Amino acid sequence: MTAGRIRMGLLLGDLIGQALDGVGGKPVRLLIGLLGAAVGIGALVVTVGLGQTATGQLSSRFDSAAALHAEVAPTTASGSDGKERAQATLPVDSVSRVTSLAGVQAAALVTTLPDPAPSVRTADIHDPSQPPPASPPVMAADADLLGATGGVLGAGRFFDAGHEARHDRVAVLGAKAAAELGVGSLQSRPSVFIGDHAYTVIGILDSVTVQRPLLEAVIVPSTTARRDLGLRMPDTLVLQVAPGASAIVARQVPIALDSGDPGSFTVAAPPSGGLEGAVRHDLDLVFFAVALIILAAGALGVANVTMLSVTERRAEIGLRRALGTPRSLVAAQFVIESLIVGIIGGVIGAAAGVLVVVAVSSAQAWTPVLDVGVVVAAVGAGGVLGMLAGGFPALRAARVEPIEALRS
Amino acid sequence: MIELESVGRRFEGAGSVAALQGVDLVIRDGDYLAVTGPSGAGKSTMLNILGLLDRPSEGRYLFDGIDTDRLGERERTGLRGTAIGFVFQSFHLLAERTVLDNVLLAFLYGGLPRRERLDRAHDALARVGLSKRASFLPPTLSGGERQRVAIARAVGTAPRVLLADEPTGNLDEGNSRAVLDLFDEFNAAGQTIVTITHDPAVAARARRRVRVREGRLTVVADAQASKGLALHPGLPVIPAAPVVADEGTPA
Numbered sequence: 001m002t003a004g005r006i007r008m009g010l011l012l013g014d015l016i017g018q019a020l021d022g023v024g025g026k027p028v029r030l031l032i033g034l035l036g037a038a039v040g041i042g043a044l045v046v047t048v049g050l051g052q053t054a055t056g057q058l059s060s061r062f063d064s065a066a067a068l069h070a071e072v073a074p075t076t077a078s079g080s081d082g083k084e085r086a087q088a089t090l091p092v093d094s095v096s097r098v099t100s101l102a103g104v105q106a107a108a109l110v111t112t113l114p115d116p117a118p119s120v121r122t123a124d125i126h127d128p129s130q131p132p133p134a135s136p137p138v139m140a141a142d143a144d145l146l147g148a149t150g151g152v153l154g155a156g157r158f159f160d161a162g163h164e165a166r167h168d169r170v171a172v173l174g175a176k177a178a179a180e181l182g183v184g185s186l187q188s189r190p191s192v193f194i195g196d197h198a199y200t201v202i203g204i205l206d207s208v209t210v211q212r213p214l215l216e217a218v219i220v221p222s223t224t225a226r227r228d229l230g231l232r233m234p235d236t237l238v239l240q241v242a243p244g245a246s247a248i249v250a251r252q253v254p255i256a257l258d259s260g261d262p263g264s265f266t267v268a269a270p271p272s273g274g275l276e277g278a279v280r281h282d283l284d285l286v287f288f289a290v291a292l293i294i295l296a297a298g299a300l301g302v303a304n305v306t307m308l309s310v311t312e313r314r315a316e317i318g319l320r321r322a323l324g325t326p327r328s329l330v331a332a333q334f335v336i337e338s339l340i341v342g343i344i345g346g347v348i349g350a351a352a353g354v355l356v357v358v359a360v361s362s363a364q365a366w367t368p369v370l371d372v373g374v375v376v377a378a379v380g381a382g383g384v385l386g387m388l389a390g391g392f393p394a395l396r397a398a399r400v401e402p403i404e405a406l407r408s
Numbered sequence: 409m410i411e412l413e414s415v416g417r418r419f420e421g422a423g424s425v426a427a428l429q430g431v432d433l434v435i436r437d438g439d440y441l442a443v444t445g446p447s448g449a450g451k452s453t454m455l456n457i458l459g460l461l462d463r464p465s466e467g468r469y470l471f472d473g474i475d476t477d478r479l480g481e482r483e484r485t486g487l488r489g490t491a492i493g494f495v496f497q498s499f500h501l502l503a504e505r506t507v508l509d510n511v512l513l514a515f516l517y518g519g520l521p522r523r524e525r526l527d528r529a530h531d532a533l534a535r536v537g538l539s540k541r542a543s544f545l546p547p548t549l550s551g552g553e554r555q556r557v558a559i560a561r562a563v564g565t566a567p568r569v570l571l572a573d574e575p576t577g578n579l580d581e582g583n584s585r586a587v588l589d590l591f592d593e594f595n596a597a598g599q600t601i602v603t604i605t606h607d608p609a610v611a612a613r614a615r616r617r618v619r620v621r622e623g624r625l626t627v628v629a630d631a632q633a634s635k636g637l638a639l640h641p642g643l644p645v646i647p648a649a650p651v652v653a654d655e656g657t658p659a
Contacts, residue, residue, distance in 0.1 A: 014516055025504040319500045322461060323514050323561075324489015326482055403461045406496060407452075 015329065019336035026309070030341065033305040037345020038352065040298020041382045045353025046360075047291035048378075049370040051284045053361050069150065069210045070246060072098075072237040072253055075266045088264035090234040090257065095142055097256045098237065103245030104253070106147030109222060109234040110211055113138045118195040118229055120218050122181050136177040138194055139217040140225035140234075148238040150209030156186045157203045164223045171199040174215035178204045181218075192218060197228055211238055243367040295385065302345070302389035306338045310397045317397050318405020331398040338390025339383055346382015350375045410435040410458065410569060410600075415467035416623075417453050427453040431467070431625045433618065435569065435602060440595040442614035443604045450623045451604045452573065458602060459492055459571045460484045472568070489518060493562030497574035499554045501546040501561075507533065508542040511561045518565065532564035533557075536590060552583025559590060563599065570594070572603040576610055588613045 023030055072094075074086035091097065095107045120135035143160050145151060151158075159170050171192055173183055183190050183201055191198045199220060208214050225231035237257075241249050254262035310317070317330055354370060361368035416429040428450045435441055445451050456462035457469060460476060469476045471491070476484065493514075501510045511532055515525040533539050536556040546554055555575060562570055572591070576584035588610060595601050595615070603614060611617050617628035 010519065010521070011517060013522075018516065021505060021509070315500060316502055319502075320513070320516075321485070322459070322488060322494050323516070324485055324487075325517055326485045329517055401461075403456050406461075406500060 011329075015332055015336055019333050019340055022309070022313075022333065022337045023340050026312075029305055029309060033302050033338070033341040034345045034348060036298045036301025036305065037342050037382050037385060038298075038349035040295040040301075040385060041346045041349030041378050042353040042356070043291045043294035043298075043349075044381065045350050045370075045374065045378045046356045047287040048374050049353060049357030049368070050360060051287060052369045052371065052374075053357060053366050068241055068243060068246075069148070070239045070241055070249060070253075070267050071210070072239065072257070072265055072267050073235065075264050086233075088258065088261070090237055090265075092234070094234065094237045094257060095144065098239065098253050101249065101252050101256055103242045103249045104239055105242055106144045106240040108142035108145040108148040108238050109140075109236070110142075110145065110149075110214070110238055111140045111222070111225070111231060111233070111235040112213070112217070113140060113225065113229055113231060119193075120181070121193045122183065122190065136174075136180055137213070137217045138225070138229065139214060139219050140222040140229070140231050141214075141219050142222055145214075145219070145238070148240050149211045149214065150240065151205055151214070152207045154204045154206035156201070158205075159202065159221050164221045167224045167227050168221065169197055169199045169224060169228070170202045170221065172203040172205055172219045173201055174205050174217050174219065175207070176216045177218055180216075194218065194220065195229065211236075295381075298345075299385045299389045302338055302341055302386055303392060305341075306334060306390050306393040307396070309337070310334060310393045310400075313397075314400055314405045317400040318402040321400065321402040322406060327398040330400070331394040334394035334397045335387055335390045338386040338393070340386070342382045342384070342386015342389070343379060344382075345386070346379040349382060350378040353378065409437060409470075409472060411468075411470040412457075412464075413468040413470070415457060415464040415469060417450075417457060417462065418465045426623050428457070428464070428620075428623045433625060435600065437568070437600055438595070438598050440591070440601045440613075440615040441603070442611035442617045443602065443620060444606060444608070444611045444617055444628075445620035447606060449620045451606075451620050454620060455571055455573050455602070455604050458569070459494060460488045489514075490565060491568040493565065493567035493570045495555070495558050495562050495570065495572040495575045497577035499546070499551075499558045499578070501554055501557055503545065503547050505545070506542065507538065507544050507546065507549070507557050510546065510557055511564055514561045514564050528564055529560075532560040535563065535594075536560045550583070551579050552586055555579060555583070555587055556590065559587065563594060569600040569602060572601065574605055574607075575603060576605070576607065584610070 072090070074088045074090060076086050078085075090109065094109055098104050098107050117135065118138055120138060142148075143158070143164055146153070146158050153172075154175060156172070158172055159168070162168075163170050171194070173181065173192075178184070178201075181192060183192070183204070186201060186204070190201045192201060193199070199218075205214060205219065220229070222231065222234070237253075239249065239253070250267040253267055254265040257265050320330060321327070354375060357370055358368045360366075410433075412431050412433040415431040415433075417427045419425045419427055431454065443451050443454060453462065457464050460471075463477060471487065476487070479487065501507075502513070505513075508526075508529055511529040512525055515528065518525075520528070530539065530542065533542055536559050538553060538556055538560065541549060541553060541557070546557065549557065555578075559575075562572075570591075575591075576587055579587065591601055591603070592613060601614075603610065605611055619626045619628055
């Protein structure tokens with residue numbers, strides 16, 4: 001057992017030693033092989049890296065380091081009646097608790113007012129002949145909502161801390177809600193009635209990056225909703241996160257909300273925009289296909305160089321066979337030689353690929369995002385590429401007959 | 409002991425060519441045999457068969473009583489690595505490796521620890537008088553030195569038989585003599601040697617000679633008679649006791 005292990009160790013050590021000598025024997029050949037592997041692996045890393053960077057830029061996936069928004073909600077669990085119930089409530093002062101965290105750039109609580117939803121009308125008129133029109137949902141939010149959701153106003157302004165402090169009856173309409181309610185312009189200082197109170201419309205929200213339901217809703221300050229509309233528990237805390245900080249934020253926010261039981265809050269990535277994702281995905285596929293083609297070309301390069309090496313070294317192979325090297329070990333030596341070329345080429349290619357990703361990103365003012373795993377995998381892929389590329393030449397080498405090879 | 413019994417080798421091509429036929433030969437331990445003959449007579453074919461690089465198409469080749477035809481590729485390779493040493497006309501050294509690495513090549517995959525392999529390789533180089541050249545690259549050596557490196561590689565593993573194919577073919581007279589002196593020295597120490605040559609001067613250094621002509625083996629009578637060694641078990645055998653050489657004794 002032990003002797004066998006020593007024997008295997010010797011064998012492997014000798015094989016690798018011979019392969020290293022073989023690789024180092026012809027520097028020019030080595031260089032060409034390395035170039036093939038490096039270009040192939042580099043192309044792969046650049047493609048994946050730019051793909052990840054661009055994906056991060058389009059702000060969709062929270063698990064990638066580039067997510068720019070996050071949503072925090074109480075963790076839910078199935079109760080005895082089978083319904084999902086929240087295990088905790090977001091504190092009313094959630095916003096002030098998390099805004100001091102590094103990496104949190106903006107935070108706002110968003111709550112959809114629960115059933116029975118208050119009715120929303122533009123005029124306080126009851127027409128008994130008409131069925132009551134469907135009212136848009138009412139959502140309560142904090143003053144920093146625009147920052148937290150990446151929202152853009154189409155007209156007017158958003159409510160501020162002053163409105164909140166005074167419990168003002170003001171409202172911002174989501175673009176769709178405004179269309180539904182027939183509010184086009186703010187010139188006439190329109191009002192909407194929510195329940196029994198008139199709210200002055202001070203702005204129209206055109207778009208948001210996350211929390212799309214806002215566009216269909218009438219948005220009022222949380223403080224006002226608490227007084228007038230019976231708002232109790234906030235639903236969701238929406239965050240805008242500094243590029244690259246999402247992982248830290250995801251760890252720290254639950255602690256800031258409840259240091260005793262951080263597990264009662266879940267930090268999640270908001271759902272990504274559908275169409276963008278699909279386009280992105282197609283682009284990724286195209287780039288990936290191109291990278292695979294370059295990779296295949298690189299593999300062919302390595303195979304070619306190994307083949308050349310086998311042809312050039314027929315006499316050496318014949319000699320080794322004559323001196324008692326079995327066919328299998330001749331083959332193994334060539335596979336290991338091209339494996340070494342593949343791995344070194346992979347390291348060079350991965351490093352160059354990372355540099356390209358960083359350079360392109362900095363030129364575009366993007367945050368470069370590249371999984372460390374990709375770099376490690378790329379080096380591994382280099383090794384696999386080398387081994388595959390070395391396979392056929394190695395078989396050729398194993399078939400060399402010593403007599404023919406030594407006849408010179 | 410090596411025995412060839414009615415060994416023949418045919419090459420199939422455009423018509424079948426018999427490179428060897430009906431060869432009977434016994435090589436005892438400690439023997440020093442020269443195989444002579446014009447080029448194309450079948451000398452190399454015989455060496456390839458003796459060196460387990462080729463298989464006979466008929467007859468039997470017994471190596472220490474083992475029928476080599478029954479051995480698989482792997483066993484033949486193993487036997488080649490441990491029991492046979494080769495010396496080639498064109499040296500076949502790896503140009504990019506040091507002299508020491510070239511000698512070490514013979515020990516590869518033999519299962520010896522690295523330390524021991526190094527010791528043996530250094531010993532072998534010492535035996536051919538090239539200890540000081542261990543770290544040189546072959547292209548910086550003279551032809552004679554290169555062949556001595558090849559000899560060190562061949563004898564380093566202490567093979568049962570040393571097979572030399574025109575060992576002095578690429579050497580000048582002085583270097584040839586040095587190589588042949590080495591062979592004498594090794595043979596005197598018990599090394600079995602078979603050398604293939606068309607050069608009568610090289611053949612003359614062997615203890616006995618056989619000639620290959622048109623694929624058939626003929627005995628060179630004087631050697632057989634004077635050294636008293638059997639060519640075939642059927643012939644009367646006189647023990648291969650050390651013989652006072654009447655020619656080619658090292659100076």
